[in-house]
Amino acid sequence: MAPVTEIDLRSASVRELNGALHRAEPGTSWRVLHPGGAHNLAVGLDAAVDVVIDGHAGYYCAGMNQHATVTVHGNVGVGVAENMMSGTVRVRGSASQSAGATAHGGLLVIDGDASARCGISMKGVDIVVGGDVGHMSAFMGQAGRLVVCGDAGDALGDSLYEARIYVQGRVRSLGADCVEKEMGPEHLAELAMLLKAAGRDDDPAGFRRYGSARRLYHFTTGNSY
Amino acid sequence: MCGISGIQVRDPSLRPRLGELLAGMLHQAAERGPDSAGVALYGDPRLSPPGCATVSLTSLGVPAAEVAARVGAEAVAAGQAVVVRSAELDAGELEAAVRAAFPRAVVTGRGTGLAVLKGVGHPDALIEEFGLREASGWQGIAHTRMATESAVTPEGAHPYSVGENVCLVHNGSFANHATIRRELIAEGAVFDSDNDTEVGARFVAHRLAEGMDLEKALLALCERFDGFYTLLVTTGDAFAVVRDAIACKPAVVAETDAWVAMASEYRCLAALPGIESARIFEPEPEEVRTWRR
Numbered sequence: 001m002a003p004v005t006e007i008d009l010r011s012a013s014v015r016e017l018n019g020a021l022h023r024a025e026p027g028t029s030w031r032v033l034h035p036g037g038a039h040n041l042a043v044g045l046d047a048a049v050d051v052v053i054d055g056h057a058g059y060y061c062a063g064m065n066q067h068a069t070v071t072v073h074g075n076v077g078v079g080v081a082e083n084m085m086s087g088t089v090r091v092r093g094s095a096s097q098s099a100g101a102t103a104h105g106g107l108l109v110i111d112g113d114a115s116a117r118c119g120i121s122m123k124g125v126d127i128v129v130g131g132d133v134g135h136m137s138a139f140m141g142q143a144g145r146l147v148v149c150g151d152a153g154d155a156l157g158d159s160l161y162e163a164r165i166y167v168q169g170r171v172r173s174l175g176a177d178c179v180e181k182e183m184g185p186e187h188l189a190e191l192a193m194l195l196k197a198a199g200r201d202d203d204p205a206g207f208r209r210y211g212s213a214r215r216l217y218h219f220t221t222g223n224s225y
Numbered sequence: 226m227c228g229i230s231g232i233q234v235r236d237p238s239l240r241p242r243l244g245e246l247l248a249g250m251l252h253q254a255a256e257r258g259p260d261s262a263g264v265a266l267y268g269d270p271r272l273s274p275p276g277c278a279t280v281s282l283t284s285l286g287v288p289a290a291e292v293a294a295r296v297g298a299e300a301v302a303a304g305q306a307v308v309v310r311s312a313e314l315d316a317g318e319l320e321a322a323v324r325a326a327f328p329r330a331v332v333t334g335r336g337t338g339l340a341v342l343k344g345v346g347h348p349d350a351l352i353e354e355f356g357l358r359e360a361s362g363w364q365g366i367a368h369t370r371m372a373t374e375s376a377v378t379p380e381g382a383h384p385y386s387v388g389e390n391v392c393l394v395h396n397g398s399f400a401n402h403a404t405i406r407r408e409l410i411a412e413g414a415v416f417d418s419d420n421d422t423e424v425g426a427r428f429v430a431h432r433l434a435e436g437m438d439l440e441k442a443l444l445a446l447c448e449r450f451d452g453f454y455t456l457l458v459t460t461g462d463a464f465a466v467v468r469d470a471i472a473c474k475p476a477v478v479a480e481t482d483a484w485v486a487m488a489s490e491y492r493c494l495a496a497l498p499g500i501e502s503a504r505i506f507e508p509e510p511e512e513v514r515t516w517r518r
Contacts, residue, residue: 037253037492056495075491075505078475096475096491096507115507116472134507135472153509 004052008033014040024049026067039077042070045087059096062089065106081108084125097134100127103144109198116153119146122163128198136175138163147194149202160212166191168207177216183209227383227396228254229476230493231366231457233464233516236483239498240268244360246497248352250486251367253493255348257396258371261382262351263343265334265392265459268362272301272308272340278316280309280323281334281341281386283379287327295326304354305344305379306333316389331380331417336390336461338362343382363518366459368394375419385423388430390461395422396489397454397474405449425450429458440513443467447511457487465515472510479503485516 007017009032017032018040024030026048032055035041039058042051045068053061056074066085075093084103091099094112101117103125110118110127116134119127124143135153138146141163151169158175164187165178174180191204230250234240247264255262266272273279277299283306285292293300298311298319311319316335323330334341342355348369352358368383375381384392399405402421405428410416414427425446432442439460446456447467455474458465466487468476478487481499488494497503508514 037490037495056491058490058492077490077492094505096477097472113506116510135510 002027002029004029004031006031006033009036009038010034014038017041018043021045021049021051021068035074037077042068045070048087056093065089075112080110081106081125084108094131099129100125103127105144107197113150119144119163122146126194126197128194128200130198130200132169135172138165139175141165145190145194147191147198147207149200157210157212159216160210161217162212164190165210166194166204166207167210168202171208171210174210177213178210179213181209181211183207226257226371228257228369228489228493229366229394229396229455229457230254230368230486230488231364231394231459231464232484232486232497233364233459233518234362234484239483240363241361243362243365244269244357247360247365247367248357249496250488250493251348251352251357251369253495254367254369254489257489258369259347260370260372260377261343261345261379262348262367262369263333263341263382263384263394264355264357264365264367265384265386266340266342266360266362267364267390267459267461268338269340269360271360272303273310273338274312275338277310277312278314278319278337279335279339280316280319280332281339282307282309282323282327282330283333283343283382285327285330292327296322298322303340303342303356304351306340306342306355308340308342333380333417334384334386334392336386338461339386339390339392341384341386341392343384344379345377345382364459364464366392366394366457373398374421378418380418381420383422385420385426387417387423387426388433391426391430391433391458392460393422393426393429393456393458395425395454395456397469398452399425399450399454400452401450402452421452425454425456433460439463439465440515443513444511455489462518463515465513466508467513468508468510470510472507476508477505478508478514479505480516 029050032053035055043063048067053072059077062070081089082101084106090109095114099114100108111130113131118133118137122141128147132150142161148167155175157178289300289302383394386392399421402424453473455476
């Protein structure tokens with residue numbers, strides 16, 4: 001196994017950390033010690049490196065990630081993996097608001113809860129949340145899949161485009177133009193694949209599927225003047 | 226952006242560490258607003274011995290000994306703030322005595338067992354000025370400010386404490402504060418600053434004075450105020466959090482058997498004792514969460 005390079009944020013700055021990760025060769029492994037909830041950790045990575053953050057991270061952790069695998073052994077602040085393009089981001093604890101915001105691709109796994117606006121404007125990312133998500137999750141979600149193993153808060157999927165949502169628990173309310181849809185075999189297969197990728201053993205049969213009724217973003221004669 | 230943090234201690238053995246814990250929380254929030262800061266401390270015997278009424282002042286520019294002599298009460302300096310206290314007078318009488326001696330004083334707090342310390346400068350410097358690490362007590366809140374709508378002055382710093390024992394800190398901005406300010410002035414309110422948060426604090430104080438309980442007063446605020454806000458409000462027995470209708474501004478609550486704490490960011494809470502097993506959540510929009518002593 002390749003040696004792990006450790007960067008201790010008690011002595012190194014966040015800029016030094018991110019600079020080192022931007023210059024890292026693909027296949028290398030990194031461990032970040034004493035993150036102390038600092039913002040902007042491991043942002044803008046563009047190579048298949050493996051980064052473990054040993055503690056809590058602040059805002060925008062692993063933002064804009066491409067190819068890299070980032071694991072946070074703690075909680076994360078606002079906007080984890082925002083605008084991710086590819087790769088995998090895993091949060092062992094819970095995430096604050098806007099997790100995976102506008103992300104185009106890759107897999108974001110949150111083992112704990114995610115709060116408000118999880119997956120806001122998601123554009124192709126897959127998000128699997130082990131616990132609950134807060135209000136307005138998947139707001140204006142355009143593409144990708146959001147899997148919630150716990151409960152969802154108010155206005156789930158408000159103004160949804162084509163992102164698909166699976167929820168195992170209770171949904172407090174659906175947002176504008178978000179409806180429950182039938183769970184076909186292709187959806188069960190897709191959900192099983194996502195749960196497996198997230199390392200979870202929940203039964204896909206216990207989930208419900210939600211999606212766009214497509215009444216809001218298609219112009220109809222009722223919308224003309 | 227501003228930073229809020231606060232803690233209500235339930236385990237009496239943690240009371241001597243209140244200041245140390247609050248200082249750590251304020252330090253972690255400092256990057257959210259480094260232009261001024263303030264704290265409210267409930268039950269610190271150095272500043273507000275049991276049974277004493279207190280009146281807190283800021284930027285008076287007069288040594289504590291002279292304040293004491295002119296008011297006819299004890300006075301303690303803490304950085305830019307002075308806390309006047311009396312075992313004989315109640316808070317209203319003491320405030321009147323302070324205002325008689327110093328007609329232009331800005332009273333930043335009054336009550337029993339309450340000290341409000343605020344000033345201009347980096348939060349880390351103010352922690353030292355206030356001697357915050359040495360403070361003790363059962364409840365404390367802190368705020369670090371990034372001014373957006375009024376001047377950087379000690380009276381523009383938070384907490385705002387305009388009713389007896391009631392303190393309020395705010396992250397966000399109220400959109401319709403000028404309208405509500407005029408209404409409150411018509412109801413008899415006198416303002417100390419141009420700050421939008423002071424309008425929120427006086428609104429809550431007026432509703433409480435009319436007999437509303439804290440939860441109802443904060444729901445009334447949600448109904449009347451437009452804008453973005455996370456508020457942490459404390460009284461002589463309660464600690465309450467409320468957020469605007471879309472929860473625009475951050476708030477993280479952590480609770481253990483020994484304490485309940487709230488902050489703008491998790492990192493403010495990360496060093497609290499027992500945080501590993503705390504129940505952690507982000508309050509829902511327009512849902513008032515209250516913890517009683």
